[in-house]
Amino acid sequence: MTISDALHRLLLDNLTTATILLDAELRLEYMNPAAEMLLAISGQRSHGQFISELFTESTEALNSLRQAVEQAHPFTKREAMLTALTGQTLTVDYAVTPILSNGDTMLLLLEVHPRDRLLRITKEEAQLSKQETSKMLVRGLAHEIKNPLGGIRGAAQLLARELPEESLRDYTNVIIEEADRLRNLVDRMLGSNKLPSLAMCNIHEVLERVSQLVEAESQGCITLVRDYDPSIPDVLIDREQMIQAVLNIVRNAMQAISSQNELRLGRISLRTRAMRQFTIGHVRHRLVTKIEIIDNGPGIPADLQETIFFPMVSGRPDGTGLGLAITQNIISQHQGLIECDSHPGHTTFSIFLPLEQGATST
Structure with a gap:
């Protein structure tokens, strides 16, 4: 490798833009660390793999890449939906540039800009x-x-x-x-004006305590599914406040299920995962824990989904509309984030909590 080649490789490796190089058969030649982080795969181990083995998009997109090789025609695509090998769906913009290497070898350069974070x-x-x-x-x-x-x-x-x-x-x-x-x-x-009493705690202890309370309240009628990532390290939280935050969501799920069906038909899943390079507000965290509370209830009405975290907003006639507002306040005090995605038969509340003290402003 020449000095020039080494310099070019050094520049690519340090770009924050995800960069992928494919050969004429759409097999991986190179990806920089930013692309590895985005797709959660190893460039070295994936070398030579076909593009659909790295991520999947539409058949039309695959045909566009083949035409770019054949016609040496660059193109750009906005807000494309990519599915990584991990199953995560990514919204990205990407630019495809055909490059002639050594005079006759066609390569495709993909510059991928994630839109999810923005x-x-x-x-x-x-x-x-x-x-x-x-x-x-x-x-x-x-x-x-x-x-x-x-x-x-x-x-x-x-x-x-x-x-x-x-x-x-x-x-x-x-x-x-x-x-x-x-x-x-x-x-x-x-809400409470009391600041959280922070201490290192295993997040699964919190979820197990919530599970015990829910099983007691439902008398074992509802199905609780645990899907934990045991590799997640301890997180700095107020244990009692976090139990209250998660319990509010799970109780809402139970009440929504019981209003639509018998409680024994209900299913609530508690899932944890670690996520890398995740942005909360203007702060980019190297590592966060993601807690998902998933239920098979009737879902949240579309006209309420934008306001469910406001005080006094409730989808139930007898609801106070304070549970989710209190939950959001607790998560905010922990510098975290809570999101909701709901449609009939499937509602997911996602809680993101930083796992490290050092973070980068964006």
């Missing part, structure tokens, strides 16, 4: 903005409610002391009890 950041920023707006509204509303409630309660107490008959105090007791109930409701809407 789309997720945009969606998350909008979600966080809505969350902050909601918090400000709730705080303002809470202030306007709690002040007169205190006056009403105090006046009822004073009135009770002046009433001549004990039986008449039943009415003032109702006023006092209802004022206390409204104050507690407002406090729950505001």
Whole structure:
């Protein structure tokens, strides 16, 4: 290898853009570390493999690559959906450039730009903005409610002391009890101001505790499936708060299933996976843990999916709409992210928690 070749290889290896080089038969010649990270495969082990053994797209895309080789015609594709060998679906933009090597050998250079991260950041920023707006509204509303409630309660107490008959105090007791109930409701809407008490904990201990509680509440009627990745290291969390966050989601799933079918037909899966180079907000984390709570309930109505984390938003007539708002607040305090994907028969809540302290701003 010449000095020039070594320099070119060094530059490619250090590019943040995923770069893949294919031969005329669409077999892998080279991929840089950014491409290895994106597709979660080894370039050295995959050398010589056909492109569909690296990732899959449509038959039309494969034909376009063959035409690029035959006609030496470059092209670009936007928001293509690639399925990696891990089963993960990636949204990417990619550019294909035919290159003549040694005068007569045709190669294809693929420059792949992942869109998932940008789309997720945009969606998350909008979600966080809505969350902050909601918090400000709730705080303002809470202030306007709690002040007169205190006056009403105090006046009822004073009135009770002046009433001549004990039986008449039943009415003032109702006023006092209802004022206390409204104050507690407002406090729950505001969420806890207590900072999480962080300690290293195995996330599977949290999920097992939730499983025990759910099995006790359902009397073993619902099917719980564990799908854990035992290689996930301990994570820095408040154990009790995280139990509450996951339990809120699982209880919602149970209630959704029981409203549609018998509970014994329900199935809730708890799954954990480690993910590399994942962005939460503007911070890129080297490693995060992904917790998925998956149920086979009726799904969340489409008109509620954008607002389910807002206080007082619920899909059930008897729901308070506070469980998911509290869960999101807990996850946010842990510098994490929660997402939801739902359609009839399948709802997935995904929680992402950083597994390391060092992170890179993007």
